[in-house]
Amino acid sequence: MSAIDLEANFVGLFTALAQIGRHDNGVGSTRLAWTREDLAARAWLTDAADQRGLDVEVDRNGNLWAWWGARDADVVVTGSHLDTVLAGGAYDGALGVVSALTAVDGLRDRGTPLGARSLAVVAFADEEGARFNTPTFGSGLMTGRRDPATVLSRRDGDGVSVGDAMADAGVDPGGVGPDPQRLARIRAVVELHVEQGRHLVDTGHPVALCSGVWPRGRWRVQIDGEANHAGTTRLDERADPMLVLATAIYAARRRAQQGGCRATIGRVDVSPNGASSVASQVTAFLDARAGDDATLDAFAEQWWADVRAGADAQGCRARLEVDSRGAATAFDAELRARLHRRLAPRHPGLPAIATAAGHDAAVLADHVPAAMLFVRNLTGVSHSPAEQAEIDDCLAGVVALTDALEELIGA
Amino acid sequence: MSAIDLEANFVGLFTALAQIGRHDNGVGSTRLAWTREDLAARAWLTDAADQRGLDVEVDRNGNLWAWWGARDADVVVTGSHLDTVLAGGAYDGALGVVSALTAVDGLRDRGTPLGARSLAVVAFADEEGARFNTPTFGSGLMTGRRDPATVLSRRDGDGVSVGDAMADAGVDPGGVGPDPQRLARIRAVVELHVEQGRHLVDTGHPVALCSGVWPRGRWRVQIDGEANHAGTTRLDERADPMLVLATAIYAARRRAQQGGCRATIGRVDVSPNGASSVASQVTAFLDARAGDDATLDAFAEQWWADVRAGADAQGCRARLEVDSRGAATAFDAELRARLHRRLAPRHPGLPAIATAAGHDAAVLADHVPAAMLFVRNLTGVSHSPAEQAEIDDCLAGVVALTDALEELIGA
Numbered sequence: 001m002s003a004i005d006l007e008a009n010f011v012g013l014f015t016a017l018a019q020i021g022r023h024d025n026g027v028g029s030t031r032l033a034w035t036r037e038d039l040a041a042r043a044w045l046t047d048a049a050d051q052r053g054l055d056v057e058v059d060r061n062g063n064l065w066a067w068w069g070a071r072d073a074d075v076v077v078t079g080s081h082l083d084t085v086l087a088g089g090a091y092d093g094a095l096g097v098v099s100a101l102t103a104v105d106g107l108r109d110r111g112t113p114l115g116a117r118s119l120a121v122v123a124f125a126d127e128e129g130a131r132f133n134t135p136t137f138g139s140g141l142m143t144g145r146r147d148p149a150t151v152l153s154r155r156d157g158d159g160v161s162v163g164d165a166m167a168d169a170g171v172d173p174g175g176v177g178p179d180p181q182r183l184a185r186i187r188a189v190v191e192l193h194v195e196q197g198r199h200l201v202d203t204g205h206p207v208a209l210c211s212g213v214w215p216r217g218r219w220r221v222q223i224d225g226e227a228n229h230a231g232t233t234r235l236d237e238r239a240d241p242m243l244v245l246a247t248a249i250y251a252a253r254r255r256a257q258q259g260g261c262r263a264t265i266g267r268v269d270v271s272p273n274g275a276s277s278v279a280s281q282v283t284a285f286l287d288a289r290a291g292d293d294a295t296l297d298a299f300a301e302q303w304w305a306d307v308r309a310g311a312d313a314q315g316c317r318a319r320l321e322v323d324s325r326g327a328a329t330a331f332d333a334e335l336r337a338r339l340h341r342r343l344a345p346r347h348p349g350l351p352a353i354a355t356a357a358g359h360d361a362a363v364l365a366d367h368v369p370a371a372m373l374f375v376r377n378l379t380g381v382s383h384s385p386a387e388q389a390e391i392d393d394c395l396a397g398v399v400a401l402t403d404a405l406e407e408l409i410g411a
Numbered sequence: 412m413s414a415i416d417l418e419a420n421f422v423g424l425f426t427a428l429a430q431i432g433r434h435d436n437g438v439g440s441t442r443l444a445w446t447r448e449d450l451a452a453r454a455w456l457t458d459a460a461d462q463r464g465l466d467v468e469v470d471r472n473g474n475l476w477a478w479w480g481a482r483d484a485d486v487v488v489t490g491s492h493l494d495t496v497l498a499g500g501a502y503d504g505a506l507g508v509v510s511a512l513t514a515v516d517g518l519r520d521r522g523t524p525l526g527a528r529s530l531a532v533v534a535f536a537d538e539e540g541a542r543f544n545t546p547t548f549g550s551g552l553m554t555g556r557r558d559p560a561t562v563l564s565r566r567d568g569d570g571v572s573v574g575d576a577m578a579d580a581g582v583d584p585g586g587v588g589p590d591p592q593r594l595a596r597i598r599a600v601v602e603l604h605v606e607q608g609r610h611l612v613d614t615g616h617p618v619a620l621c622s623g624v625w626p627r628g629r630w631r632v633q634i635d636g637e638a639n640h641a642g643t644t645r646l647d648e649r650a651d652p653m654l655v656l657a658t659a660i661y662a663a664r665r666r667a668q669q670g671g672c673r674a675t676i677g678r679v680d681v682s683p684n685g686a687s688s689v690a691s692q693v694t695a696f697l698d699a700r701a702g703d704d705a706t707l708d709a710f711a712e713q714w715w716a717d718v719r720a721g722a723d724a725q726g727c728r729a730r731l732e733v734d735s736r737g738a739a740t741a742f743d744a745e746l747r748a749r750l751h752r753r754l755a756p757r758h759p760g761l762p763a764i765a766t767a768a769g770h771d772a773a774v775l776a777d778h779v780p781a782a783m784l785f786v787r788n789l790t791g792v793s794h795s796p797a798e799q800a801e802i803d804d805c806l807a808g809v810v811a812l813t814d815a816l817e818e819l820i821g822a
Contacts, residue, residue: 196643216642218686229793230675230698231627231767232607235668237791242660242676249657257646264641265653267686268679275629275678275696275734285686287641323686356642380648382640383688 004109006102006395013098014394017044017082018090028087028385032156033126033137034062034165041082045123048101054121059182060175062125062166063138068104069118076119076408077189078103078401081127081138081360088128089387091194095375097123099192099398106402107409117187117409124360131156131165139360143367144178152176188335188408189370191361192401194389198380199353206396209336209343210372211352213329213362214262215296216289220323221248221307225316227272227280239315241282242270247310248284251303259299261290262356285323289356293328329362332369339371342407343400357382373400415520417513417806424509425805428455428493429501439498439796443567444537444548445576452493456534459512465532470593471586473536473577474549479515480529487530487819488600489514489812492538492549492771499539500798502605506786508534510603510809517813518820528598528820535771542567542576550771554778555589563587594778599746599819602772603784603812605800609791610764617807620747620754621783622763624740624773625673626707627700631734632659632718636727638683638691650726652693653681658721659695662714670710672701673767696734700767704739740773743780750782753818754811768793784811 021029021037031037042064049056049066057065064082069075080096100121107119129135132154140146152163152173163173200208225241249265256263267285286303290296304320311318336352343350353374355362361370375397378388389397432440432448442448453475460467460477468476475493480486491507511532518530540546543565551557563574563584574584611619636652660676667674678696697714701707715731722729747763754761764785766773772781786808789799800808 196640197645198648214642226792227795229607229768230677231625231673231700231769232793233673234608234791235664235673237609240664240675242679243664246657246660249653250661253646253651253654262642262644262646264651264687264689266641266681266688266690267684268653268681269684270677270679273678273680276675276698277677278675279677287687289642357640358642380645381637382643384638 004105006106006398007391009105010098010102010395010398011391013048013101014094017041017094017098020044021084023087029084029090030086030088031082031084032086032131033083033128034169035131038083039169042123045082045097049121052101052104054104058171059142060177060179061138061141062171062176063142064123066121067118068120069114071118072185073116073118074187075185076117076187076405077122078119078191078405079122079124080191080193082123083126083128083130085128085130085383087385088383089385091377091387091389092382093127095194095389095394095397096192097121099394099401102398103402103405106398107406110406112406112409114409119405119409127360132162134162136358136360136363139363141176142179143183143363145363148176183367186364186368189361189364189368190373190401190404190408191359192373192375192397193359194387195374195377195380196355196357196382198377199351200374200376201378201380203351205347205349205351206376206393207347207400208351208353208374209339210331210374211336211354212331213358214289214291214354214356215293215328216287216326216356217296217300218323219286219300220321221284221286222319223282223284223311223316225278225280225314228278230276230278233278238278240278241314241316242279243314244307244310244316244318245282245284248286248307251306252286252288255299255303255306256288259290259295261288261295261299263288263299263303291354329365331365331371335369335371338407339404342403346403347400371404373397373404415516417517417809418802420516421509421513421806421809422802424459424512425505428452428505428509431455432495434498440495440501441497441499442493442495443497443542444494444539445580446542449494450580453534456493456508460532463512463515465515469582470553471588471590472549472552473582473587474553475534477532478529479531480525482529483596484527484529485598486596487528487598487816488533489530489602489816490533491535491602491604493534494537494539494541496539496541496794498796499794500796502788502798502800503793504538506605506800506805506808507603508532510805510812513809514813514816517809518817521817523817523820525820530816530820538771543573545573547769547771547774550774552587553590554594554774556774559587597775597779600772600775600779600781601784601812601815601819602770603786603808604770605798606785606788606791607766607768607793609788610762611785611787612789612791614762616758616760616762617787617804618758618811619762619764619785620751621742621785622747622765623742624769625700625702625765625767626704626739627698627737627767628707628711629734630697630711631732632695632697633730634693634722634727636689636691636725639689641687641689644689649689651689652725652727653690654725655718655721655727655729656693656695659697659718662717663697663699666710666714666717667699670701670706672699672706672710674699674710674714702765740776742776742782746780746782749818750815753814757810757814782815784808784815
């Protein structure tokens with residue numbers, strides 16, 4: 001029997017963190033990287049670690065580590081991030097950090113021995129990248145995926161650079177960069193996160209393992225038509241790029257439905273953007289993600305064929321550029337199988353679901369064995385105050401994380 | 412037989428005016444109101460009037476009048492405007508002024524007596540409104556349609572006000588306003604203009620009479636959806652206003668084709684307009700014009716039903732506002748019938764076509780008998796260097812205008 005009240009422990013931690021940066025109207029929280037709110041959340045984690053006798057360290061990239069055991073031992077890492085998007089919800093990042101602390105308490109309560117290993121609760125710095133457009137900042141720098149010089153010069157909407165913001169927060173920006181020694185000591189990383197979708201709602205499971213991160217692509221399409229008088233120009237004499245945009249929007253949805261992809265046109269720039277002129281040019285950005293590269297490529301090819309045909313039909317010219325392309329991330333198969341075996345007794349039919357979002361664990365996955373656990377999200381909504389997990393599902397997540405960590409420490 | 416060479420006379424005038432404000436690359440001309448280029452065009456007209464012994468006057472609103480006959484007599488007015496849009500063509504406005512001067516020469520060559528009447532060649536000030544968003548400035552002030560205080564405070568992209576621009580051009584902005592005495596002496600106005608469409612190309616006529624100006628409307632539709640993560644949000648869980656925009660664009664074209672209207676979505680504003688976010692809100696402007704109010708209303712109603720259905724299907728909310736609504740302008744039926752009778756012998760089957768654009772003659776039509784002549788435009792394109800009329804059609808226009816003026820002076 002447990003000597004601690006798991007629910008009270010979790011709720012106490014979760015509620016305290018959720019109040020930091022909460023909006024006055026009670027709807028949503030904002031903790032952008034290196035702001036007062038972010039620092040308050042880091043202070044909160046430092047306090048919670050102190051209360052548990054965990055040794056707190058800020059690494060060269062501003063990631064916050066709370067050590068149970070020696071810093072120079074092989075380490076099992078768990079955690080997530082404390083920063084949020086603008087007007088984010090209470091779960092993204094926070095759930096992983098709170099569950100990690102609660103799991104440490106659970107392991108101690110169970111009397112799980114550390115042996116020669118360490119366990120570290122980590123809050124990665126600036127995972128959202130919402131202030132400087134620098135997502136997975138801390139893990140990206142640690143693994144060398146991000147270039148320090150490029151990232152430090154980025155500025156927020158007020159013109160403050162990343163470097164100045166870090167310095168003001170007491171972290172030396174001169175120290176950021178790859179941290180191979182630290183990576184080399186990591187035996188495994190397990191990040192718990194609220195699901196950013198409704199797969200678990202639909203399948204009736206409280207938790208899932210993550211199978212990997214979908215590949216993604218971003219394309220920029222420029223459609224050139226002919227500026228003209230909105231009143232006097234006959235319909236059949238127009239070359240209106242707005243109609244090609246409509247084709248691109250519809251085709252993205254239809255082809256994504258057919259191919260089982262996600263596709264979004266979320267950004268559109270129109271020129272001259274005058275209410276009484278046929279537009280001369282429309283630029284649109286397509287974001288698409290799929291379970292594998294072949295599916296994503298096939299989707300993009302079909303979509304582009306639709307857009308080209310639409311441009312031809314309207315007498316417009318369309319030009320496509322690849323803006324960015326992210327490869328698929330596969331989480332370590334052996335680690336995944338091992339965690340599946342360990343968790344299956346409590347979770348028969350435990351699903352393995354892919355995610356289309358970026359995470360620190362996925363960044364680390366190229367270098368160390370990494371895994372993710374997802375907790376059911378009633379709304380499926382993400383990056384919004386509407387994200388919502390029931391307390392029983394959160395506790396199931398904590399227990400699953402505790403089991404997973406016990407498995408990894410013990411082996 | 413004519414003592415003057417009509418073609419050489421026309422070409423000389425047209426070519427001289429077209430060179431004022433012509434772009435260095437030879438494609439297009441720019442003569443924005445009250446700029447150096449506009450003033451050079453006004454000086455050119457003043458010279459051309461002087462050479463013809465016409466008495467030049469600038470009225471209180473900056474319109475330029477070249478009088479044949481006494482200023483206090485009943486007057487038949489012809490002309491158009493000298494200003495252009497940004498990178499406009501050689502015909503819009505200019506063709507009407509050049510044809511008016513050539514028609515004066517033609518009337519004198521024919522020996523047409525003025526009698527107790529006068530004839531005035533007018534260049535209305537700032538018809539395009541391209542610099543200050545003040546279209547039909549000169550005629551609008553003259554008729555009281557435009558409020559002087561409102562219009563004088565408008566500023567161009569460099570922050571220069573209309574008032575300062577006029578003062579710098581030597582026209583006292585303190586004097587602008589209604590000019591009822593001048594209006595009261597006008598027997599009729601005939602404005603010749605290059606066609607802004609291809610009706611005459613399709614029907615094989617060099618010239619047409621204008622039957623009236625179409626009513627127009629501008630609507631603003633705001634579509635609210637739900638901001639979400641472009642990667643993690645399943646397609647069937649989105650409320651994406653961009654898909655409703657696509658419906659609005661398609662429906663505008665389809666319903667306009669069915670109803671014989673013109674409809675354009677030329678301005679779109681997206682929020683937050685991020686490439687990796689499902690948009691939360693899209694605002695679009697619909698410009699629509701039709702032959703009569705009932706047709707326009709029916710079009711707008713059908714379009715809005717389509718948009719509402721699209722919003723419902725996507726789980727979005729759509730809200731419609733009327734941004735502006737312009738009534739139809741009917742040109743004087745008696746004047747039109749009289750000119751038709753006069754021109755029909757040279758132009759069997761002379762078409763009467765409506766225009767969907769604004770003109771000074773249409774502004775005056777609410778106060779005095781007004782008519783317009785259109786000259787065939789090979790491309791049908793307007794407000795662009797692509798507008799193009801063949802010399803034979805221009806000369807047919809001059810002869811038609813000469814006949815029309817002879818008819819009106821003589822009666």
